[in-house]
Amino acid sequence: MSDIRCRELCKTFRQGEERITGLDRVSIDIDSGEFLCLSGPSGSGKTTLLNALGGLDRPDSGSITFGGRRIDCLPRGELADLRLREIGFVFQAYNLVPVLSARENIEFVMQVQGVPAAERHRRSLAILAEVGLEGLADRRPPAMSGGQQQRVAVARAIVSRPRLVLADEPTANLDSHSATRLMALFQTLNREHGVTFVMATHDPRVMAFAARRVSMEDGRIVADRVQEPCAPEPA
Amino acid sequence: MMRIATSLRLLPSLLTLAWRNLWRNHRRTLVMLSAIALGVWAMIFMTAMMRGMIDQMVQNGLATLPGHAQIHHPDFVRDPSVVNRFAEPGGELLAALEQPPVTAWAARLRVPAVVASEYASRGVTLLGVDPAAEAALGSLPGELVAGRALQGPADAGVVLGESLAQRLETAVGRRVVLMSQDPDNDVADRGARVVGIYRGRLEGDEERFAYTGRDSLQALLGVEGEVTEAAMNGPDYRRVVAWLPDIRRAAGASLSVQPWQTLNPFLASMLGLQDGYALVFMLVVFLVLSFGLVNTLVMAVFERTRELGLIQALGMRPGLILLLILMESLWLLLLGLALGNALALATLWPLRDGLDLSAVAAGLEMMAMGTTLYPLLELSDMAMASAVVVGLGLLASLLPAWRASRLAPVVALARD
Ligand SMILES: Nc1ncnc2c1ncn2[C@@H]1O[C@H](COP(=O)(O)OP(=O)(O)OP(=O)(O)O)[C@@H](O)[C@H]1O
Numbered sequence: 001m002s003d004i005r006c007r008e009l010c011k012t013f014r015q016g017e018e019r020i021t022g023l024d025r026v027s028i029d030i031d032s033g034e035f036l037c038l039s040g041p042s043g044s045g046k047t048t049l050l051n052a053l054g055g056l057d058r059p060d061s062g063s064i065t066f067g068g069r070r071i072d073c074l075p076r077g078e079l080a081d082l083r084l085r086e087i088g089f090v091f092q093a094y095n096l097v098p099v100l101s102a103r104e105n106i107e108f109v110m111q112v113q114g115v116p117a118a119e120r121h122r123r124s125l126a127i128l129a130e131v132g133l134e135g136l137a138d139r140r141p142p143a144m145s146g147g148q149q150q151r152v153a154v155a156r157a158i159v160s161r162p163r164l165v166l167a168d169e170p171t172a173n174l175d176s177h178s179a180t181r182l183m184a185l186f187q188t189l190n191r192e193h194g195v196t197f198v199m200a201t202h203d204p205r206v207m208a209f210a211a212r213r214v215s216m217e218d219g220r221i222v223a224d225r226v227q228e229p230c231a232p233e234p235a
Numbered sequence: 236m237m238r239i240a241t242s243l244r245l246l247p248s249l250l251t252l253a254w255r256n257l258w259r260n261h262r263r264t265l266v267m268l269s270a271i272a273l274g275v276w277a278m279i280f281m282t283a284m285m286r287g288m289i290d291q292m293v294q295n296g297l298a299t300l301p302g303h304a305q306i307h308h309p310d311f312v313r314d315p316s317v318v319n320r321f322a323e324p325g326g327e328l329l330a331a332l333e334q335p336p337v338t339a340w341a342a343r344l345r346v347p348a349v350v351a352s353e354y355a356s357r358g359v360t361l362l363g364v365d366p367a368a369e370a371a372l373g374s375l376p377g378e379l380v381a382g383r384a385l386q387g388p389a390d391a392g393v394v395l396g397e398s399l400a401q402r403l404e405t406a407v408g409r410r411v412v413l414m415s416q417d418p419d420n421d422v423a424d425r426g427a428r429v430v431g432i433y434r435g436r437l438e439g440d441e442e443r444f445a446y447t448g449r450d451s452l453q454a455l456l457g458v459e460g461e462v463t464e465a466a467m468n469g470p471d472y473r474r475v476v477a478w479l480p481d482i483r484r485a486a487g488a489s490l491s492v493q494p495w496q497t498l499n500p501f502l503a504s505m506l507g508l509q510d511g512y513a514l515v516f517m518l519v520v521f522l523v524l525s526f527g528l529v530n531t532l533v534m535a536v537f538e539r540t541r542e543l544g545l546i547q548a549l550g551m552r553p554g555l556i557l558l559l560i561l562m563e564s565l566w567l568l569l570l571g572l573a574l575g576n577a578l579a580l581a582t583l584w585p586l587r588d589g590l591d592l593s594a595v596a597a598g599l600e601m602m603a604m605g606t607t608l609y610p611l612l613e614l615s616d617m618a619m620a621s622a623v624v625v626g627l628g629l630l631a632s633l634l635p636a637w638r639a640s641r642l643a644p645v646v647a648l649a650r651d
C-alpha cells in the first residue's frame with residue numbers, strides 16, 4: 001500500500017474578486033522511500049500540493065492519507081505534532097532560526113520532541129558531520145553561505161528520521177556546485193535511510209536526480225513518469 | 236496535561252530563544268526597556284514620596300491634634316469650652332495611662348481665649364499645660380526663638396507663636412492680657428508676662444496656639460484639679476484601635492475616649508486612601524507603558540512572521556508560539572523591573588534624610604505638611620509595582636502573542 005494517498009484534492013484561492021486555482025482534482029500515490037520531483041511552470045500548484053501534504057494548508061476538498069491516517073482535516077495542533085515527528089521541511093531560503101546556531105537549530109526540533117539533552121547533542125553533531133558541516137556547529141545562519149544553510153536545514157529535516165521530507169525549490173538560491181552537492185546528499189539519505197523525498201523545483205539539475213517526475217500545470221497533474229536518476233557525482 | 240508538561244520542559248530553551256530574539260533589535264528593546272524602567276521608577280518613587288507626604292501629614296496632624304487618642308467630656312466635641320471639663324485622671328485611668336502600651340500622656344486645659352497687648356488683640360486657643368508631660372508627648376512647638384520654655388504646671392508666664400507676637404507687637408518680657416470665660420460664662424482675665432516665643436511646625440499654628448501653665452490657667456478659671464482634655468500616644472499611630480478599649484474601660488462611661496481617626500477624619504481618610512491612590516497611580520503609569528509594550532511586541536511579531544511560520548512548519552504547536560512571545564515580553568518586563576527598582580532605590584537613598592521643600596513651603600503649608608519631605612519606601616509598594624507590571628504586562632502581551640500563534644503557516648511562509 002502507498003504511504004501517501006491523495007484523492008481529488010482541490011484548492012482555490014481568492015484574491016479579491018478573483019478565484020485562483022491552486023489544485024484541481026489532484027490524485028497521487030507516493031510510496032515509502034520514493035525520490036520524487038514535482039515540476040511545472042510557475043503557478044502550476046507545486047507549492048500548494050507540498051503544503052497540503054505537509055499539513056501546512058488544508059485542501060478545500062479531497063482526502064490525504066498519510067500512513068493510513070486521514071490528515072486533511074486534523075486540527076492545527078495535531079498537524080503540528082505530525083510535522084514534528086513524521087515530516088521534515090526544506091524551503092527555498094530562510095530555513096533557519098537566525099538567532100540559533102547550526103547545532104541549536106537542529107537540536108531545537110529534537111528538543112520539542114523531547115529527546116534528552118545528551119542524545120540531542122550526539123545526534124546533532126553526527127548529522128552535521130553527515131551533511132559535511134563538522135566544525136560549523138556553533139555558527140549562526142548569518143555567518144554561513146546559502147549552501148551551508150541549506151545543508152543545515154536538511155540536517156534538521158532528517159535528524160529525527162522522518163518518514164517524509166518535503167523540499168520546495170531547495171536549490172533555487174544555490175550555485176550549481178552547491179546544488180549538485182545538496183542533491184547528492186538527498187539521494188544518499190534517501191538510499192541509506194529510506195526517507196521519502198518530495199521536491200518541487202524548476203531546476204533541471206534537481207529533476208535529473210529524481211527517480212520519478214510528476215509534471216503539473218494549472219493545478220493538475222499532466223504527466224507522471226519513472227526515470228533513471230543520475231548517479232551522484234563523486235565528491 | 237501532556238502539553239503542559241511539554242511546555243514546562245521547553246521553558247528553558249524558550250527563554251533562551253526569547254532572550255536572543257529580544258536583542259535582535261537592540262534599539263527598540265533598549266528604548267522599551269528604558270520606558271519600563273522609567274515607569275517602574277515613577278511608580279515606586281512617586282508612591283514613596285506620596286507615602287512620605289501623607290505619613291508626615293498624619294504625624295504633624297497628630298502633633299497638633301495632639302496625640303494618638305484623647306479623653307474628653309462627652310460634650311466637649313460639640314462645645315469645646317471649659318464647661319465640658321473633667322477631673323484630672325486618677326485611680327484606674329491614671330494606672331492605665333502610666334503603663335504600656337501608652338508611651339506618653341498629658342492632661343491639659345484647652346479653652347478659647349483672647350490675648351491682648353497694648354496695640355492689638357487676637358483670639359487664640361489657650362492651652363494650660365504641664366510642660367514636662369507635653370514634651371514627652373511631643374505636642375509642644377519644637378523651636379523656641381526667644382525667651383524660655385514654660386517651667387512647670389504652675390508657670391504663670393505665656394509662650395506665644397512668632398507671628399502672633401508680631402501681630403500683637405509684643406516681645407519677651409512684655410505683658411499681655413489673657414481673657415477667657417469661666418464655667419459660669421463670666422469673663423476671667425489676668426495679666427501675664429510673655430516668657431517665650433516659638434516657631435511653629437506649621438505657620439498657622441503660631442497664630443492659633445498660646446501656652447501657659449496648667450495650674451495657673453485652672454486658677455484663673457476657677458477649675459482647680461480639672462482639665463478639658465487628656466491626650467496619649469502609643470507606639471504606632473496606625474495601631475491605636477488595638478489598645479484603646481483598655482483605656483475606655485479604665486476611663487469609665489462618663490468620659491469619651493476617641494482615637495485620632497475619629498478626631499480628625501480627614502487625616503484618617505488620607506491614610507486609608509493612600510493604598511488606593513498608589514494602585515491607581517501605578518495603573519495609570521502602566522496604561523501608558525502598555526501601549527509601548529504591545530506596540531513593541533506587535534512589531535517584533537510582524538518582523539518575524541516568516542520565521543514564526545517556519546517554526547510552525549517544524550512542528551511547534553501554536554500554544555508554544557504563544558508562550559515564546561510571552562517569554563519575550565517577560566524578559567522585557569523583568570529587566571525593566573530590575574532596572575526600575577534599582578533606579579528607585581538609587582534615587583530614594585540620597586533622600587533618606589529628607590528633601591528640603593522650604594522653597595515651596597507656602598503651598599505645602601495648606602496641606603498641613605512640614606517643609607521637609609521624608610520619602611517612605613515600603614516593600615509592599617515595590618512588590619505592588621512589580622506585580623502590576625508583570626501581571627498586567629503579560630496580560631497585555633497576550634493579544635500580540637495570540638495573534639502570532641494564530642498565523643497560518645502558509646501565509647507566514649509566503650512572506651519574505
Ligand atoms: N495564499 C495565496 N493566495 C492567493 N493565491 C495563491 C496563494 N498561494 C498560491 N496562490 C496561487 O495559486 C496558484 C498555485 O500557486 P503555487 O504557489 O502552488 O505555484 P507553484 O507551482 O509553486 O509556483 P512557483 O513555481 O512559482 O513556486 C498560483 O496561481 C498562485 O498565485
Ligand SMILES: [Mg+2]
Nearest residue numbers: 046047048200
Ligand atoms: Mg512554489
